[in-house]
Amino acid sequence: MRLPLTRTSLPLAATVLVCGLLYAAACIRHADEGFCTWRVLVNLLHDNAFLGLAAVGMTFVILAGGIDLSVGAVIGCTSIAVATLVEQAAWPPAVVIPLVILGGTMFGGGMGAVVHIFKLPPFLVTLAGMFLARGLGLVICLDTVTVRHPLYARVADLSLDVFPVPALVFLLVLAGGMYVAHLTRFGRAVYAVGGSEASALLMGLPVGRTKVGVYSLSGGCAAAAGVLYTFYTSSGNANAGTMLELDAIAAVVIGGTLLSGGVGHLFGTLIGVLIYGIIQTAIAFEGTLSSWWTKIVVGLLLLAFILMQKLVQSGAQRHA
Amino acid sequence: MRSAGPSICGARAARLVWPGLALLLLLASNLVSFDDGHATLHTDFFRIEIKQGHLYGSLVDVLNRAAPVLLTALGMTLVIATGGIDLSVGAVVAIAGTLAAVLITGAAPLSLPAAAALAIGAGALAGLWNGTLVAVLGVQPIVATLILMVAGRGVAQLLSAGQIITVEQAGFTAIAGGHFLMLPLPISIVTAAYVVVAILARGTSLRLFVEATGDGETAARYAGVPVPAVKLVAYGLSGLLAGVAGLLIASNIKAADANNAGLYLELDAILAVVIGGTALSGGRFFLSGTVLGALLIQALTTSILTRGVAVEWTLVVKALVVVGICLLQSPAVRARLWERRSAA
Secondary structure, three states: OHHHHHHHHHHHHHHHHHHHHHHHHHHHHOOOOOOOOHHHHHHHHHHOHHHHHHHHHHHHHHHOOOOOOOHHHHHHHHHHHHHHHHHOOOOOHHHHHHHHHHHHHHHHHHHHHHHHHOOOOHHHHHHHHHHHHHHHHHHHOOOOEEOOOHHHHHHHHHHHHOOOHHHHHHHHHHHHHHHHHHHOHHHHHHHHHHHOHHHHHHOOOOHHHHHHHHHHHHHHHHHHHHHHHHHHHOEEOOOOOOOHHHHHHHHHHHOOOOOOOOOOOHHHHHHHHHHHHHHHHHHHHHOOOOOHHHHHHHHHHHHHHHHHHHHHHHHHHHHO | OOOOOHHHHHHHHHHOHHHHHHHHHHHHHHHEEOHHHOOEEOOHHHOEEEEOOEEEEHHHHHHHHOHHHHHHHHHHHHHHHOOOOOOOHHHHHHHHHHHHHHHHHOOOOOOHHHHHHHHHHHHHHHHHHHHHHHHHOOOOHHHHHHHHHHHHHHHHHHHHOOOOEEOOOHHHHHHHHOEEOOEEHHHHHHHHHHHHHHHHHHHOOHHHHHHHHHHOHHHHHHOOOOHHHHHHHHHHHHHHHHHHHHHHHHHHOOEEOOOOOOOOHHHHHHHHHHHOOOOOOOOOOOHHHHHHHHHHHHHHHHHHHHOOOOOOHHHHHHHHHHHHHHHHHOHHHHHHHHHHHHHO
């Protein structure tokens, strides 16, 4: 019983530690500029809310042993769909938002069904999904569409005065995701399928339904992230979220989830997203450092975490 | 392990039928156009002219523009055959192109051969780095190459200080713009790369070792295959070819764009490999299939463009073609088709 505990909790503990150290270091370094304030912390969540939302869905897919390359494109497609429907077709957002989230969920579910029924690699199916979603977004509109609906102004005011709405949505979805992953039958099935699909099947778990479920969840999360993007930028753009799938996967891996499936926590994903945000904000505070350092630092962190996971795994194997 | 009997050769050739047919069908679709509501037949797409001693035409254009994808896909074929994947080629393309541009336009400008050699060497080094992570440290290939995919573009931007570096040197622009044997130079470069990789695969035990590694790593190790060395070679070659592709792309736009050079190239390369019949799970690989796959992807783009279809539809059509080809190659679909055929 001690073995799986160390295997899953040690990477998570290390991630939390690194996150804390990074934050403390940035706080000490930029104490005069006010890094260590509530506002900066909240902005950190606000700026990365749509990345975080996509990463929540991605965590489920990766836990089930799959991968979803389409999330960035789905964000672009939904953001432009919301913007054009609200602005040019004058549909009320209350109708549009549930509609696009439903659309994203069905899109993800469709990919999941293709993965399961035709036994195709998730990598390829979601790659085609990425092309399709990006293409559909570009077909809807090639330009950025600004949203001027009064609801957007109200949400923006609320975000400024009280608490950023996108950040709140992210935290709520994350809490919901943690409940689903750890306290429901579906969540158990996700871990089981990711651990070993053959064993899950022999145990009588609904493997097909679980796989379709995780991809639907990821599609729905990505669509919701696209909606958040429209609130965050007050606009929609078919090219939004380019390469975001990469950031989402990196955040999930930094959060201690193994890409081979079956091992990981949604809480780790939150920490992964926070680490991403802290690095970005710290580099912005630095002033002289350019944005590409973010990529290099994130790459180095990825390397460090992966090597640490390897060490933990080999240590666990030696004990076994 | 694999005797070169006629039946095996037949099975290998059969794998090329689907991508080959798809390519022919796609090219043939350019014979028909639907202007003013009725179909007309024309052969514009297949016309090849000689202008100033060079061949021009859509077919030449397809071959020329497919070069970067083809180069990276050749290396990717070996990597995938070992049971791995290389997500970093797009970032390596950016690094190589930027490094060459920086070396040529820098304060102490290097000669073209030296700069090109260093850029390609940097690509090979990046590939060896991936290979070390995978083969020596045992990191999952998708994760190992993800690191360079994330960090690599940052390194390229660091080299160029975030600027797009324009290169006007005649020799550099001739890499993609020059001609050899009446054809654009990239076609010769790709052909040379294909011949070298094919000779490596056929003339040495590389094919056997790579396929053995991909089929079952443990079995291969017990059979005495130097698995880590095989993987290092595959990833190193993939990085090296990505370096060459980076030079081609930078030369083609006469500039190094660290942000956009080779963006999503890895995905096109993987696609070309899979369309060509090599399974993502590793094992058998089909170099000529990969060539067909890369040409198919480029022919699709060129066909859509020459047809005058709006650019924004390109991705949608590409997605549908990819799904179609993947479904055709899916064992589940094939089994179902067979069932129906034997029942009838």
